[in-house]
Amino acid sequence: MLESDKTDHIKLLYWMMLTRAVDDRTISLAKLGKIPGTIFSQKGHEAISVGAACALSAADVVAPMHRDLGAYLVRGMTPGRIFSQAMARSTSPSQGRDVNTHGMGDIELGIIGYVSHLPQAMTVALGAAFSFQYRNEPRVALTFTGDGASSEGAFSESLNLAAVLKLPIVFILEDNQYAYSTPSKYQYAITDLAARATAFGLPGMTVSGNNVLDVRRTTIKAIHRARNGGGPTLIKANTMRMEGHALHDSAEYVPKELLDKWKAKDPIANYKKMLYEKKVLNRRTEKLLLEQINKEVSNGEQWAENSPYPDPSTLTEGVYA
């Protein structure tokens, strides 16, 4: 294995671990009463958001949904700004105006903030892709959606419009088997959501959403296709949401066996194991990684906590540009 491959593997691990660490810390902060709003659990989704985001080039853009913390981090959003957003501080990407990952966009980093209405981010991503095509730029838009959101009309309209205009866009469908409490069987009547793609004239692929390499490899292919005028692709990534829908949700509606089964498939633990086996990772490197992540997270938390709340006198500013 080449040294550069090793670095690459470690990087993927780092991003996933960072994602989980930020998620965990956010939950702790919430439990300490430091977060006024709610937060969405990320556990189980790390390989998808990290793997897909790592397939992008710097000039590409990403329009994530609410379980894509990894994509924000990979694109350069610091843990500090993420905590600041959760803690409703003025230094956050929304200046304290939007909640958790909503509206956590930063166009300089190529991140489009989403609105709650699912899967509206897909339609915004269409527009980014359209702008690249319009200007003849070799850039691609990447966007994420959930299994539940795939029942919304906006999902189908987006696939269709992307296919008709042959837009340079990649859709990642994170199939975590639940939409809040609603299991797949009450959400759709087919076995594989990737089939939706075919019905609108784009390729649909399925990957293991718990395998970061699989996610990245397939996304790279789709991005390559999009960048070269081949049009859109839908990638369905299978996973399981390992916690409640959001902070307050104990998710008793999820069978314990299902969680147990998927616990064994943890995207980070398994990837780590593989890296140990391949001798890419050793105790020392892992310790260094952990230290670095802890430092980043703690510094970020500190920074966020020291950030001021927005000044109420700014309330009515910026409604118009």
Place this chain on the structure above:
Amino acid sequence: MLESDKTDHIKLLYWMMLTRAVDDRTISLAKLGKIPGTIFSQKGHEAISVGAACALSAADVVAPMHRDLGAYLVRGMTPGRIFSQAMARSTSPSQGRDVNTHGMGDIELGIIGYVSHLPQAMTVALGAAFSFQYRNEPRVALTFTGDGASSEGAFSESLNLAAVLKLPIVFILEDNQYAYSTPSKYQYAITDLAARATAFGLPGMTVSGNNVLDVRRTTIKAIHRARNGGGPTLIKANTMRMEGHALHDSAEYVPKELLDKWKAKDPIANYKKMLYEKKVLNRRTEKLLLEQINKEVSNGEQWAENSPYPDPSTLTEGVYA
């Protein structure tokens, strides 16, 4: 051929001829300035609306769109009431409040009036089907949509919801190759819209929309399936819109060759020819049919013209039940 089959064939012909006659007369009335609003041409769609509606039982309901004049007639809406609606008279199904086939419902006849927003009729039909399932009644809802409307989110949401709830409903997609001026290639990127069905977990079939027997046969099967708990079906009926989108549209964007090709496939002329060949139809019967239809149409027109306009003093009545 049995006598009853003959009658049946003649009936199908009668409904198609009546549909065309009412359509033609409406156009004449419009040209005479007797119709304040616009009207949608029906030419090319007669076999679909008639064939599908003739597959229904009396207790079933139909939620048509704007090219399903035949379905209204088959369900018992008189030409008079149809003219009255176009002429904005108080005797019309909407009491002069809605325009052309919009809001031309009559729940006693099992007809649900549509609103303009396409394909919203599909969602209303879902509710009718749901009510049958809820009450355990062996009834079915039939609804129609266009190729253009299939790009709307409401179309996909409807297929999905129908499949998830296994509703007793049949969707007819009238693929007339255009949505107003927009040809199929700008509307969708697949070759056969019936594939949409599969992607949502219901059977999708294709029929010749210019062959009334084919349409009816397939619809009967789908209705039978729905009535027996088998769930929804999508039937795509291929045809060509033979006139402009609506009265004012000269449709210069449609290639003449395309129209010529489809002119040879006229659903009424060809059916008639077949009936002549099979000796089901002869000059005398055809003449009688024509006379009867002319009489119905003329009487209807007369009745409509003699109907009063709504009284302006009723303007604000009936906003609430």
Place this chain on the structure above:
Amino acid sequence: MPEITFLQAINQALHQEMEADNTVFMLGQDIGILGGAFKATEGLFDKFGRERVIDTPMCEYAFSGLANGAALMGLRPIVEFQFADFISTGFDPIVQFAATHHYRQNNPLPIVFRAPWGGGSYAGPFHSQCPEAWFAHTAGLKVVIPSNPYDAKGLLISAIRDPNPVIFFEPKYLYRSQSGEVPSDAYTVDLGLANVAHTGDDISIITYGAMVPEAITASKILHKSNISCEVIDLRTISPLDSQTILDSVKKTGKVLVLHEARKTAGIGAEIAAIVSENAFEYLDAPITRVTAPDTPVPYSPPLENAYRPNSDSVIQAAKTLYYF
């Protein structure tokens, strides 16, 4: 009478109407097994099963449309939007079909579109909205927003029994913060009738929803300064009870309209218009609106606290009005 929360009052109304009338059914996201994001539908799934309490896919357009069709065929659907903010996703079937159907087709459409509504819980721009003005401006809908557990139950039962489509917004801020005495049996509170929640002579505070308790608190405090406020709880936003509004205004001559929805073209504007059209000679001061400003609902507590009116802002405005 037992004391129960606003949320329990809603839940009770749903249970009792489902029991009383088997044409009533519910549909929405996560209302079944979960009992709703706020537990408003708790216990219904266990009692009535998936036949009548349906966890739908995410498709506000299609399930609102389904409700239209089911109502047309004689059922009484209750649709839950997970938050009032998501009613914009099911907008078309409500404003185009449900609202216009009786006028055009003469068939009643008895539907209730319910949703947790409003701010005060730092839930950000997309979980705090107050979209009632969109629907009040749309002819053919009734719009109801209760302010206390008693009204919540009685108005919801009325809404379910009403032959028209009713938008029923539940101030989620009050779900658990408000308790009150509520009869255990079913009863109705008439739609279209405002309630004089507090009587007074100097100023009419016209309001609804979660601002009613704020107005009452303010009135009690203002009383100490010898300012006597009458609080009109509209309860039904559309159609408005002009009579009760005008009666109060004719008595006090001073009007303070209060709501947590945005100002421009909100319900407060309509009330100001009704008053200035019909009680002009009785007015002793400008009509004052105390509302949220014309911005999205911001998340951060200092911002939302400044955004959302409360008893303090009412007291301040009432004093200015009183000494006008």
Place this chain on the structure above:
Amino acid sequence: MPEITFLQAINQALHQEMEADNTVFMLGQDIGILGGAFKATEGLFDKFGRERVIDTPMCEYAFSGLANGAALMGLRPIVEFQFADFISTGFDPIVQFAATHHYRQNNPLPIVFRAPWGGGSYAGPFHSQCPEAWFAHTAGLKVVIPSNPYDAKGLLISAIRDPNPVIFFEPKYLYRSQSGEVPSDAYTVDLGLANVAHTGDDISIITYGAMVPEAITASKILHKSNISCEVIDLRTISPLDSQTILDSVKKTGKVLVLHEARKTAGIGAEIAAIVSENAFEYLDAPITRVTAPDTPVPYSPPLENAYRPNSDSVIQAAKTLYYF
């Protein structure tokens, strides 16, 4: 200056801005080959091709969302809804994303959402709507409705150049019925400024869109009865030009608000509220609203004629107001 129709003025603005700025592009149904249902986009497809004049599939949600994303990346989309009635199908992307984006994310979204708007042509409940109040109540959008060819061109050019999402409604009743002198070069009419379309001393008629010519006609007739009306053409509905409104009201003391949208919670309510809040001492009579009633727009000519205000209804109301 050449005389052209309202429709030609719109078409000219589109041609000139497309020429001047290659980040401007258009999308909508049948705007390309057909040139639009009303021919507002005629000639654009031939000149700029499908790259910049895009016939979309039928998907108001997705193409409005696409416009949001394209604007975010620096383009200037112009979206056409075939009728204003269909804007409710693309409602979510407009009211949830476009309207809130700058406030939340600090990036400008220069988009124009255009649509033929309003009644008067017996087109029925779904091809005659006036939904401006929905958008005026939604913070973050500008709403513009011109009343004559000169303003139509100038306001549309301003809207295209504006960094904010603008809802631009075109009274289709005026498309061909109104002609006027329009400079052939590009020019702007500022958004947010009302126009005094007719000066007068006794009554302020505050209106917009296709009601402006009705108000002017009425004013001319009323002049013969020695009633002098000032006609304020709002032009921009949101944000409103309170200054011009109040200046006029302070002069006349009598207010007649006129629009063809429905009454309840319409723009007229907002104007009544602004006036009664800010010019109370100047008012000599109740504020009168002349609007459509709270019903769907009916099709039949006798009904729509009764539904839609016109110069006669203005004259009648103005006389009552004058002799108050």
